[in-house]
Amino acid sequence: MMRLDQYMVQLGLAESRQKAQRLIRAGVVLCNGQIMQKPSQTITDSDQVTVVNDVLPYVGRGGLKLERALQLFGVDPTGLVCADIGASTGGFTDCLLQHGAARVYAVDSGREQLHSKLRTDTRVVCMEQCNARYLDVPQLGERVPLVVCDVSFLSSTKLFDTFARILSDDGALILLIKPQFEVGPNYIGKNGIVKDKKAKQSAVCHVIKAANAAGLHLSGLAYSPIRGGDGNEEYLSFFTKKVLLGDPARQLERFEIKPQEFGVDEYL
16 A cells, blocks of 8 residues: 555656645546545555546646636736746746747746746747846846746745836736745744635735835736645735726726735725
């Protein structure tokens, strides 16, 4: 007998236990035809474990998060040049391309993480070992109308100066807010999970305040459709350089989380 995540690595269904755990949490791992929920599930040699790849349309589960953001915030990447900050495997990049982006600058501080499918795509500019805090227009060769961001082990507040620099005058930012990297260690519990509701709300407010200071306006806020790989609740946020005008009802639709619920109405 063996843990499910270990068994998947042994079978070659995942490159590492961490990768296996992400697949399990994404709901694409089946055992004897049943969707598995726990990486610690005990598996025997008689069990049939499979990964249903076609359930996940992107190279990374992050693509599902961005897909929801594009839909909710009414963002159409068709024909746009975009920057993906914290690209990693490329879930966001893949999602942008599948939604018509003309080019994506895939920026990450690591190396050799971007999926081979994207490395060979002529629409992708792979920018590895690049510290996004110091990213500037000359490195890209142009300012971009859309930036998407999903970073770990760094407060996203450290990147707003970068966003302001590289975004075009009418540009927009879709940012995944991860409370565990915004709150202090006193609020991080067992297995790195932030459970305190006020701490999570404070983290979101902290990010929005930093955005405002950089000249970006909150134009949408929602829950991520799936939790992070570690089980933390995450939030989709939408910022624009210009205040969005138009139908008030449509503007409210971008706020699945009502501004007053998280106490962010003062930043609108």
